[in-house]
Amino acid sequence: MIRVRKAVVTEIASTRPGISEILVELEGEIQRAVSYDAVTGPVKVGDPVILNTTAVYKRLGTGGAHFVMANLSNTRLDVDQAGHIMKMRYSPCQVKTLAVEEPESPHYEVMQRTHRLDGAPVIIGTLHSMLAPAAAILRKLGQGRLRVAYLMTDGAALPLALSKLVFELKEKGLLQATVTCGHAFGGDYEAINVYTGLLACKAVARADVVIAAMGPGIVGSGSRYGFTGVEQGEIINAVNILGGRPVAIPRVSFADARERHKGISHHTRTALGSIALSKATVALPRLEPEKMELVLRQLEESGISRKHDVAVVGAEPVLDALEEYRVKVTTMGRGVQQDREFFLAAGAAGVYVAQDLTKNCP
The missing domain is CATH 3.40.50 (Rossmann fold)
Known part of the structure; x- marks a missing residue:
């Protein structure tokens, strides 16, 4: 169901809030990948990363790039205390958010x-x-x-x-x-x-x-x-x-x-x-x-x-x-x-x- 590979970051191609588009060396080739920095932490050249390579391997159109599942240079990440609504629930990538409906929310x-x-x-x-x-x-x-x-x-x-x-x-x-x-x-x-x-x-x-x-x-x-x-x-x-x-x-x-x-x-x-x-x-x-x-x-x-x-x-x-x-x-x-x-x-x-x-x- 999922194809996982380890790679090394060789270049930060571009960044915008919450995301970095990167190049990685994977199995002897330079390939494109996406890092959601708000999920797996900041990324830099030389970082070893674990990639989900499934979509590219299957030649699907899902972004045309691999996705960083974990950055092994960021083995300890923390979240702020506000909010408890989890999105992508019960998956390894579940993300904590502060929803507007929550009592803790200013809204x-x-x-x-x-x-x-x-x-x-x-x-x-x-x-x-x-x-x-x-x-x-x-x-x-x-x-x-x-x-x-x-x-x-x-x-x-x-x-x-x-x-x-x-x-x-x-x-x-x-x-x-x-x-x-x-x-x-x-x-x-x-x-x-x-x-x-x-x-x-x-x-x-x-x-x-x-x-x-x-x-x-x-x-x-x-x-x-x-x-x-x-x-x-x-x-x-x-x-x-x-x-x-x-x-x-x-x-x-x-x-x-x-x-x-x-x-x-x-x-x-x-x-x-x-x-x-x-x-x-x-x-x-x-x-x-x-x-x-x-x-x-x-x-x-x-x-x-x-x-x-x-x-x-x-x-x-x-x-x-x-x-x-x-x-x-x-x-x-x-x-x-x-x-x-x-x-x-x-x-x-x-x-x-x-x-x-x-x-x-x-």
Whole structure:
């Protein structure tokens, strides 16, 4: 179930809060690895490390690197006393966090008083790459006045530090706060589940808009229900239970060679057509007539257009926003030029929400 090897650190390639990307000498070769410094301690050249090499050995796309399980130069690490909520529970890598719901938390009282989202909009995606177009257009159309929080679920990568995209969006002011929920960890705020994560975005992070999506690395199998993006439907239900306004990002592509992802992806058709039990607004970009016809037909055939409200918006400013803020983002290895409709669809929800929130503003 796990492939473990010992290696030696030869170079620190890059660092950002909570993570170091390193090179190691492993079995006579120089290979890439990732060290979560907040979990296994700081790393330096010459350190002997124990690696989980399973994903690279299996030629999976999980980061394309090994992961440090232990740094043998850090044989004694300690934690601060505050907090007792464990994430990745009962595993050798379980991490102690201070969750916003805990009595020890400085946010405990406000969380105790907060039970509703009071109509706050929540943009819900299925892929991590959807975060950038939505955040960029919210910043552009909101003229910097909208406070945006990212709620990272545990549907994919668990450490938020892995995401270069989140680091970039925060550095550029496109995201103001991050909350990690479930077993995901490393956000500005920690929450036990998606419900308290949503409430924390509103009450603690004071967000005007929440973008909820998993971190890097969706898991899929090609089967109808066997992918972690089904959580989109579950998050829609959670937002409605809490009195928010769910706005769903559909996964749209005309560049993916797989037939099941052409037009509206089967992921979206399942999450919105079968898993979501309550209504959301599905924001679509205005596309060329032939492509628009296919997408609308797929929405009808899957039952999405009967169950949810569909809003078609002009999403071209999304591409301008990505260029203006110099955000380079890819999906399945494809950039904006290769998969234009994907990024338009990912940003359409941001256009819809920004226009709604700013229409009455002077």
